[in-house]
Amino acid sequence: MSISAINIGTSAMHRAADRFEASAGRVARFGTGLGGEVDLATEMVDVMMAETDFKAATKIVRVADEMAGSLLDILA
Numbered sequence: 001m002s003i004s005a006i007n008i009g010t011s012a013m014h015r016a017a018d019r020f021e022a023s024a025g026r027v028a029r030f031g032t033g034l035g036g037e038v039d040l041a042t043e044m045v046d047v048m049m050a051e052t053d054f055k056a057a058t059k060i061v062r063v064a065d066e067m068a069g070s071l072l073d074i075l076a
Contacts, residue, residue, distance in 0.1 A: 003068075009060035016054035023047050 023046040030038045 003064075005064035005067075006061055009057045009064060012057035012060065013054055016050045016057060019053070020047060020050040023050065 023043050026038050027040065027043050027047075030040060
């Protein structure tokens with residue numbers, strides 16, 4: 001169970017990082033005329049949501065790791 005939770009957590013971390021990177025790219029193109037219209041308020045909301053998602057995913061990985069450690073302690 002904890003291995004699948006770690007996989008879920010790490011893939012959620014990757015998705016959050018990809019979201020953050022995409023938003024950062026759009027913000028970097030702001031005002032250059034290369035990226036079309038960029039709404040900075042929307043991009044900041046996306047950045048903050050990606051940060052929250054990343055933090056939640058790290059908690060999933062941390063708890064799964066603690067659970068695996070506890071299981072190994074019980075079995076030892």
